[in-house]
Amino acid sequence: MSKTERTLEEHELIQRIEGDGQGAFVESYDAEAEVMTINMGPVHPATHGVLRLFLELDGETVMDCKPMIGYLHTGMEKECEDQNWRGAVTIVTRMDYLAPFHNEHAYSRAVEKLLGIEVPPRGVYIRMLMSELNRLTSHLVQFGTQGLDMGAMSAMFYGFREREIITDFFEMVTGLRMNHGYIVPGGVWEDLPDGWQEQVANILDVMPGRLNEYQDLLSENPIFIERTRGVGTITAEECDTLGVTGPIARASGIDWDLRRDMPYEAYDELSFEVPTQEQGDVYARYQIRMAEMVQSVALLEQIVDQMPDGDYKNMDPKLTPPPRSELNRSMEAVIHHFKLVTQGYAVPKGESYFAVESPRGELGAFVVSDGGTSPYRCHVRDPSFYNLQSLPVMAKGGLIADLIACIASLDPIMGGVDR
Amino acid sequence: MALPEILTGMRVVIRNVFKGKETMSYPEVRRQPWPRFKGRHVLERHPDGLEKCIGCELCAGACPADAIYVVGAENKPGARFSPGERYAQIYQINYLRCIFCGLCVEACPTEALLMTTEYEISGTSRDDLVYTKEQLIVDAPIQRHWDTKIEYSPDRTTKQKAGRDGASS
Numbered sequence: 001m002s003k004t005e006r007t008l009e010e011h012e013l014i015q016r017i018e019g020d021g022q023g024a025f026v027e028s029y030d031a032e033a034e035v036m037t038i039n040m041g042p043v044h045p046a047t048h049g050v051l052r053l054f055l056e057l058d059g060e061t062v063m064d065c066k067p068m069i070g071y072l073h074t075g076m077e078k079e080c081e082d083q084n085w086r087g088a089v090t091i092v093t094r095m096d097y098l099a100p101f102h103n104e105h106a107y108s109r110a111v112e113k114l115l116g117i118e119v120p121p122r123g124v125y126i127r128m129l130m131s132e133l134n135r136l137t138s139h140l141v142q143f144g145t146q147g148l149d150m151g152a153m154s155a156m157f158y159g160f161r162e163r164e165i166i167t168d169f170f171e172m173v174t175g176l177r178m179n180h181g182y183i184v185p186g187g188v189w190e191d192l193p194d195g196w197q198e199q200v201a202n203i204l205d206v207m208p209g210r211l212n213e214y215q216d217l218l219s220e221n222p223i224f225i226e227r228t229r230g231v232g233t234i235t236a237e238e239c240d241t242l243g244v245t246g247p248i249a250r251a252s253g254i255d256w257d258l259r260r261d262m263p264y265e266a267y268d269e270l271s272f273e274v275p276t277q278e279q280g281d282v283y284a285r286y287q288i289r290m291a292e293m294v295q296s297v298a299l300l301e302q303i304v305d306q307m308p309d310g311d312y313k314n315m316d317p318k319l320t321p322p323p324r325s326e327l328n329r330s331m332e333a334v335i336h337h338f339k340l341v342t343q344g345y346a347v348p349k350g351e352s353y354f355a356v357e358s359p360r361g362e363l364g365a366f367v368v369s370d371g372g373t374s375p376y377r378c379h380v381r382d383p384s385f386y387n388l389q390s391l392p393v394m395a396k397g398g399l400i401a402d403l404i405a406c407i408a409s410l411d412p413i414m415g416g417v418d419r
Numbered sequence: 420m421a422l423p424e425i426l427t428g429m430r431v432v433i434r435n436v437f438k439g440k441e442t443m444s445y446p447e448v449r450r451q452p453w454p455r456f457k458g459r460h461v462l463e464r465h466p467d468g469l470e471k472c473i474g475c476e477l478c479a480g481a482c483p484a485d486a487i488y489v490v491g492a493e494n495k496p497g498a499r500f501s502p503g504e505r506y507a508q509i510y511q512i513n514y515l516r517c518i519f520c521g522l523c524v525e526a527c528p529t530e531a532l533l534m535t536t537e538y539e540i541s542g543t544s545r546d547d548l549v550y551t552k553e554q555l556i557v558d559a560p561i562q563r564h565w566d567t568k569i570e571y572s573p574d575r576t577t578k579q580k581a582g583r584d585g586a587s588s
Contacts, residue, residue, distance in 0.1 A: 083483050090483045154432055161441050171452060172453040172455065173455070175453075176519060216427045217428045217432070221425065222421030324530065341477050341480060
């Protein structure tokens, strides 16, 4: 069979299937009720990754919407069980890949809780510095993709332009732009390099002006408001029932932020506001994220001012490998180094949960130790997974175009949903 | 009408048109990463030419992605490769698996394994990306920027800081 013949035949076949109401995208078609069930995704540019949506449509109105997940399942939680406690950080950081520092942060704090150790003040402040910068990068991506999905292409360019300055700083500090493995149990991997103040000062110089630019560009744009106001509404009760946290819950009027209400690290020493809105629509969620970026900049200024000196990680030789200069002269240091690299440290038997406020909501890590040198179980409560459950509530009764706006405002990270 | 708001937005766009480019034409202009950048590895030598690697396999043990394969062997009086008793007979890093976390560099007790700022690692086959000891070992004297970090510039023109200045304007 020649190539043309086969193509023609395939074409006819597809036509016949589509004619029956069955096809690659159409799952079923009920002619009487005029309800069509179609697949959206898993490879669709507006689903932010490999999210597959099972839509029941009446014309263009969404009657029902079922998110189907698992297309990015890579077994990372299981993979952690093969690593030692230190090595698992490199796996955990890849789950919610737009908030790597928050993943590491939650995991490290959960392990520290089991170990019962303290982090020196400088380590605490470096953690907060990186977490807040990470919140900025994540919200900037959300700003860009939200604009892109609404047809505002330039938002994407501007969002990524600002993100670039911050990822550049991440590279300067951690050596990588994403998936850093920087926050480890006991502190952080390495101290801030020389010249970090200038870089952060540059970010803090640039950001407020750029945030104002976004307000001019998108926040007051009547086309954008038309697409987002009153779209994808979710109430506070529904948020509570579905376990939705973060900007989505705050946009519906739930005044809850772990940084303020269950302060961890040194957030109780800093002053900041938790922005809330009542409407619970796409536009309110957008506004919350913009306001949070302003608050993050304010927090960063305080963190830079109050950055203490001293150790950046817990220098317990049973936990942290000795400094490299020690290896050449101290036999004890060599033994500690060898033990820590080959086996890692043992963590007392028990289980612990620790949650941080990630850009998407409550990101918690639940670790179980059987007293060995690797996690017995490491579960991550990823906010994307829980927030995604609210999509059917938002999308029901709206148009397909509104569904796109809802997905963009949810900001789901499929790496975090499937883990 | 909503014209004033749209014009405000357009003013932002037009202002940014005249601001200069944030992007760079990549193959001609290359971004120089920061000294801490975790790029491809190298194996270092002592000043006298002997290898620093002693074939202890700690890097292979520390690697979360099982990307490193080391087989150690004993130095013989006639054939001495490293100052210690043992040396790495086979040393391979599989860049299809490597996640550039830097745990191997942390694990190395003799500072033999270091990371460079080279980030252009690509090949036309899977075998191309399994780097052998011959590809990893460097003979030239190395200037250090970091305790466990070296700057290694391959033979090419690098316009430094082109992107960084642009981004911070």
